[in-house]
Amino acid sequence: MTQHYMRFPYLASLIACLLAFLPLLATAQTTPDSLITARYDQAPLQTILNDLEKKSPVRFYYQSQWLSDIKVTASFDRTPLPEVLRKSLEGTTLEFIQYHPYAVVIKPAGFVQPVLATKDSQGRPLNRVQIGSPQNASRAAKVTLRGRLVNAKTNEGVAGATVAVEAMKAGAMSDAEGNYEISLPVGEHLVSYRVVGLMSEERIVALYNSGKVDVTLYENAVALREVQINSERLTDQNVNSIEMGVNKLDMGVVRKMPSFMGEADVVKAVMLLPGVSSVGEGSGGFNVRGGSTDQNLVLMGGVPVYNPSHLFGFFSVFNPDAVQDVTLYRGGIPAQFGGRLSSVLDVKQKEGNKNKLTGKGALGPVTSRLVLEGPLGADKKTTFLVAGRVSYLDWFLKRLKDEELRRSSASFYDITAQVNHQFGEKDKLAIGGYFSKDAFGFTEDSLYNWQNIGASIKHTHTFSEKLVGTLSGVVSKYSFESKDELEARASSFKNGIWSVEVKPELTYYAGRHVITAGFQGTRYEFQPGILTATSEESSVNGSALPYQQSLEGAVYLSDEFTITPRLSLIAGLRFSTFWNVGPGQVYVYAPGEPKRIRTITDTLHYEAGQTIAKYSGPEPRVSLKFNITENSSIKAGYQRMRQYIHLVSSTVGISPIDFWQTSNTYIKPQVGDQYSLGYFHNLLDNALEFSVEGYYKDIQNMLDYKEGADLWLNPAVEADLLAGKGRTYGAEVLLSKKSGKVTGWTSYTYARSLIQVASDNPEEEINRGEWYSSNHDKPHTFNLVTAWQMNRRVALTSNFTYSTGRPTTAPIGHYLNEGRIIPIYGPRNQARIPDYHRLDLSLTIETNHKKDKKWEGRWNLSVNNVYGRKNAYSVFYKHERYSVPKPYKLSVVGIPLPSISYEFKF
Template sequence: MQTSFLKITAATAALCFSTLAMAQQNYSVSGTVKDKKNGELLIGVSVKVSEDPTINVVANEYGFYSLSLPEGNYTLIISYPGYRDFEQQIKVDQNIKLDLPLLPAETEAKAIDEVVITGIKKDKNLTSAQMGAETLSIKNIEKLPVLFGEKDVMKTIQLLPGIKSNGEGSSGFSVRGGATDQNLILLDEAPVYNASHLLGFFSTFNSDALKDASIIKGNSPAQYGGRLSSVLDVKMKDGNNKDYNINGGIGLISSRLSVEGPIQKEKSSFIVSGRRTYADLFLKTNKDYKDNKLYFYDLNLKANYQINENNRIYLSGYFGRDVLGLGDTFNTDWGNTTATLRWNSIISSKLFSNTSFIYSNYDYKISLKNDDTVFDLNSKIRDWNLKQDFTWFAGNKHSVRFGLQSIYHTLTPSSASGTTVSSFTRNPRYSWENAVYINDDYKATEKLTINYGARLSMFSVLGGDTFNTYENGVLTDSQFLEKGKFGKTYVNIEPRISANYRINEVSSVKGGYSRNTQNLHLLSNSNSGNPTDQWIGSSYTVKPEIADQISVGYSRNFNNNNYELNAEVYYKDMKNQIDFKNGAQIGFDTGSDVESELLFGKGRAYGLELIAKKKSGKLTGWISYTLSKTERKINGINNNEWYNARMDKTHDLSIVATYQLNPKWSFSGLFVYSTGNAVTFPTGKYELNGQTIFQYSNRNADRMPAYHRMDLSATYEPSSNKRFRGSWTFGIYNLYGRENAYTINFEDNPDRPGTTRAMQTSLFRWVPNITYNFKF
């Protein structure tokens, strides 16, 4: 029976493919799209056919495109934001391999064979089925005012609707009601588990080393998985394969330097980019602080080699570390290491392959010493990852992505040793996460585009430790699983679909549904996050988090697509959400199983997101606004009723503007306002053994004060020669000196015995910055 079924299936498939081949009789036009000046592959370039407006293919994230055409003469129309649009005349009478070089928009117009400058509309928001997605321009990021003058991808995405900052100066963020750990952050496909420096005031991403950054809020295609709320996909530059360049910047507390160039001209290239703060150098000028440490450094490296016209390999890495120390009494350091080895292969004119081997490691160490007292704490998470991805341009209407991913996780929970506490060591916990996926971007009609697919995820608990089972914090079972043995396995199917309908030339509507699951969870007791927050995996007690999201949107462009308005509403239902029980014991001086302090329940988030953009002219920028609600319901918390999640903020407003006064001077500014974070304040107190004990009522029933500030910056670019360019950036963070609350603590009022006073801590009032940037 089984043999007959296989024969029938094979015969049916052969018949379908042979019929398709006979009916099609088209030729393929395919190749890569590159920056003409430096050879960088460009992502998301639009390739249209003038003679058939229904044909519009987009280059994938590795710069490869493919389209099918009958025999004849055609005009290809190529466009990409920040680059000069042009038309390419072609004659199709066979399969054609055509690489397309694009000139940056600021490049002087020159005579180019078969290239004509045109003005193509920028209407991607009206044609793409992808919802809740934004691609960030690294060039625009450079001009925005930020804390300490450091251009920062993580700070910039917090100015978009639906994405909320976790605190003053923090690079941590929440998306559509999700926690910080529910964001998948990728650097050249490697997951980054702590994307911040100096407790969140800087991000791990040095913009000098970056080519592209995009964020997707929940409705991600099936090739992404493992997190509930968003994907931040950051890609490093490949390196200039035509000429050597050096660029960098010198600021008040940090400096950076990048070197890139060809290894073998137009065939291979490299980039090395480093950054370091030097606040610790100023400490050494004071004898009371000369032994203290306060700095971070990071290093980005990447190289690539073109084996032949169809095969290229890439090797990239990131190394970053934070060091904080108070003499010999206190020392802590934490950091990330990632490495990615990729092989891009053009298998045929329609099939593109990307094979990646990925390593990621995050760890922290803490050491306390006082006379004969010693205390050490450490933890880490390490991944080995294999990813195989295919892009199949099945025709002008179908772009199919399919592949698999396999990750071997090693999580070492917080382990302590020393003389002040009983030493407790934790066995590493091992797990194996696998997924297969398929996704199709389908242009059903000239007006309707559908993106649909599914992801099958599997997470297996592996042996090597004792696993306890708890119900509402009470131990019900315990078992030791030998190393190498398979324990509990969770299997989830994750369907995804979104659609875009073009109403007319200037407007469109969108809708989508997606399911995401998450098997790695971050245990944190603060909004902004700390380096010592602990990652755990799904286990016998902790189940995979699941989120179902539906969203509907409307887009409209004005004035020849120079103005853009986008609106989305969403509802997200979340299962197996995690929170600490009341009075949880989460100190470092206990070796108890942290899972015994957890409770589980459900969550919901819903809201409205608006963004209006001005995309051309001397004045550009956007206004974004989010109205939202985020709640949790967990038995054992808040009398089993719904309560505000920590990241709940009703209102969130951002106004961003950049003005190009003349070729030398540009100005930028931003204003942000948001409802204060949900917190729990004491409602009463009593005295016990001479100490004041505060009583608390409902979880997160109170609010921090509203947050708002204004930042301004100016950039001066003097005249420069062809080889050397320099610029000065002047800025001020928090222009009108708003003392925003970072924390509020309660204590007995010494001036009025028997009463309590609230003590607010504010971090930054005015922070000026000056940075000199150079490139040659």
């Protein structure tokens, strides 16, 4: 079947193409010298045109319904083609127009179509690009337009930009590298390229064969007038995209949001998205759809980050000036990602300016940062970026009234580096690195420090216009150390995790299909804990838990398939295998007895490389989208995830003394099955976007700890951990406003997270085997983010958040034992700390908007916790004789925190 058998939207472009060629019609063009010999007896006109195409180089364009019920009886003997057409159309309402010697349009008499515009929306003349020629036009139903969008200032790929052909109601979005691909019929199209913060571009593309059009996008000369949840601005993008549970954050938006102590923060912005929460200030990590913090895969330039927090969660490890964009997957997770149950936070790093040396930075009350980027060499094929950030919190602590805080110290710094080299049109190499270190001293005796180290290398090769391959290698290490410098107990405690990964991947663009296939192999090394005495006078006895090693491998395949203009799907399958390998040892416990040190009956020893435990299984994913109307759609999805490594903790957030633990003989991998359904609708010409998503997730082998568990330097940690069944479910409602002086979004999330630990042995069950709230069960969360662009230079932004207090286990009484008060606790997590709410404000003042400015500046004034809410991080209880326990809450930030920072670019 050839391209001219198309439905109505496609013909519109061809008719526009015809009228665009009207000047050619004025010249006496003739078809090639084709003499036709044929005999037709009541033959359908469409059949005749097919036969004429085979007997001549001419192609015909028409709408098939125009030809229906038209039959022709005629015979021709070496008759010129124009005469054959005239005779075949006699007695019908159709006419033919030759707009090129090799192309003829069959259309109803009098049918007209507006000519393509000659100027863009800003009055600039439109550029016209031709791919192929009419003489050799493709006979396929559709051809492919692809290319790369590049930021003119940085020469980096523009991710999340939209490529739209409004006449076709077709569109696509650029990927992380700025590449795009869109399928269109042969003909002339007006193509628009748009992204937040950059000027839109339009091209007239005369598309006769598949080809490539690269476009450079320039910065806007005025301040952003929109605060958006994501950078996707294709008309009805949220309706037409297949994915659900996916959000993109533009860094221009993040930098204008209220900040803590003047530092723009990626993770804090993510926490304002629906379905995302935290346990409170001063806690590391975040929770997605009721999951624990270790169920989130955090990637920085493809490198896994095992602790994404500075200073116990007050700041994130991401330098905002080195980040290109951020994508959060909490549903519809692509098959190329695995290893976590709840979400993937994919943070893309900038590549470096290819045109000139530039800089960016900020000065704040407790932190400062600086980024330098530019080309290396005269040929500008190599670019670099180096970013650094440092804190100076000590001076702030020294000025507080609390004596213990004045004797404390806190600091961190991080360094990010990136080098990219373009070998030619087909090969590109990217090398990145990251290092961060935190130090915290509580009084002068207890010192803590931890660090993240990461490096990556990625080679991209374009085999053809349809096939692109990448080969990546990453290394990541997280280590923690605490020191007690009091002479009598001088000691050092260390733990950490190290991983190395290789990942080859191929992406094939095949018309309505985008197929991705790859392999991922990872080696882990775990250091659960080492305690050593650091002085001869110390009373500490050294202890060391053995290192653990594991291997994880996965193959995956996914296909993004446009079935019909209304129906699309993404189907993927990932198959993963995990090995816990020696050297190591496994305790054998008495059968029928609870796992305890005293029930160990034997120890099994394994040599290096020997398999201790092995797990494997499929991880299918599917996302389906059906358009109800142009402005509304229904989406459904299912995904299975497997998590083989676990963060062992008895706390609710990431803390430094937590440690990563491999799955082994007794600690089995967590497996989650999530089902989701959503409705998406746009209002007021896409000015308002509305969505509601519901989800339900079953979890196997969800970990919790026994009553009285001691997890620190425990050689048999599995004896103090219990595996149960989990389930999370809820609904997320989002309404966002995209245009006007006042923009922003509001979201409401209803989310439940429950766990059941049942056993025949009462010692190995919790709450008598009944379902109870997990540590991250917060049923209600409400967020309101607004931005008021007061004028071209001044913007006022506010964030308000409210959430249900998290669960806690409260004492219900006490008893006396030899004069000591011993608390009696009720069922686990049956009480809640007070509800959480907070308002933050920020005022951003731009300095100037000249296009040729060599220095840009921006002041940011913000107030965190405006009305001084004393939100409870935890609740303690004071026990007194002959009275019920009295609760006292601990508030980490209980006062308004104003700050001012200055950002600059040069």
